Amino acid sequence: MKKVRLGVIGTGTMGRFHLGKLGEVRNVELTAVCDIDTGCAREAAAPYGCAAYDDHRKLLKDKVCDAVLIVTPHYAHTTIGIDALRAGLHVLVEKPISVHKADCERLIAAHKNRNQIFAAMFNQRTDPRYRKLRQLVTARSARSTVSRGSSPTGSARTHTTHPANGARRGAAKAAASC
Numbered sequence: 615m616k617k618v619r620l621g622v623i624g625t626g627t628m629g630r631f632h633l634g635k636l637g638e639v640r641n642v643e644l645t646a647v648c649d650i651d652t653g654c655a656r657e658a659a660a661p662y663g664c665a666a667y668d669d670h671r672k673l674l675k676d677k678v679c680d681a682v683l684i685v686t687p688h689y690a691h692t693t694i695g696i697d698a699l700r701a702g703l704h705v706l707v708e709k710p711i712s713v714h715k716a717d718c719e720r721l722i723a724a725h726k727n728r729n730q731i732f733a734a735m736f737n738q739r740t741d742p743r744y745r746k747l748r749q750l751v752t753a754r755s756a757r758s759t760v761s762r763g764s765s766p767t768g769s770a771r772t773h774t775t776h777p778a779n780g781a782r783r784g785a786a787k788a789a790a791s792c
Contacts, residue, residue, distance in 0.1 A: 618704070619678065621646035623670050623694055624685035625658040628708055632685055633658060645678045670694050674701040681731070684708060692717040695732075696724040704731040 620642050622629055629649070636644050648667040649655040659666035667673040673682075674697055681704035684694050692712045698705045705725075711734045712718040725732040738744045 617641050617643045619643050619645040619680045621648060621667075621673055621679035621682045622658075622685060623648040623673070623682055624687075624690075624708075625649040625651075625654045626685065626687075629685040630658065632683055633662070636662075646673050646676075648673045671697060674698060674703065677701075679703060681706065688713045692721045695721045699724045699727075699730065699732060702727070702730065706731075706733050706735060708735045709737075710734075 618641060620636070622633055622644065625633070625647060633644070633647070636642060644662045644664050646665040646667060647655055647659040647662070648670050649658065650668055652666075652668040655666040655668050665676075665678055673679065682698045684691055684698070684705065684707040686694060688710055691707050691710075695705050695707050695711070712721055
């Protein structure tokens with residue numbers, strides 16, 4: 615397998631965490647680091663001997679990467695992700711993929727090439743504590759009912775709060791996407 619040339623966009627707390635862990639990942643070569651603060655980009659890139667950028671568009675234009683890891687503030691994920699996908703790069707974005715549902719949908723829709731990988735980092739979903747918590751919430755949600763008031767005949771109307779309920783399907787699907 616050939617090495618994947620990776621660019622990390624964002625050098626805040628999570629960006630530096632990821633940079634520190636890249637040495638443990640086989641077949642990945644860090645080729646670029648990007649941050650809107652030029653000093654931070656240079657400082658983060660120096661230990662790795664890779665290129666430093668202060669604009670993600672310049673990084674994408676220079677074609678120094680096969681893939682990017684987007685670790686910027688959440689509101690920037692959509693724009694950078696769309697730009698990277700359009701540039702033909704593989705994209706891994708930290709959670710959440712975007713702040714608003716419409717932005718999530720735009721970013722997902724920008725992934726058109728089946729040969730490109732587009733993924734979101736959901737690092738907690740494999741943690742046994744969170745898996746158990748999800749199992750408990752899902753089981754309870756499937757069993758619970760919520761009173762919706764009285765009908766004209768006086769009998770109470772109820773509906774399930776399970777995500778499969780038609781009224782909740784779109785919201786559950788959107789929440790799962792982000």
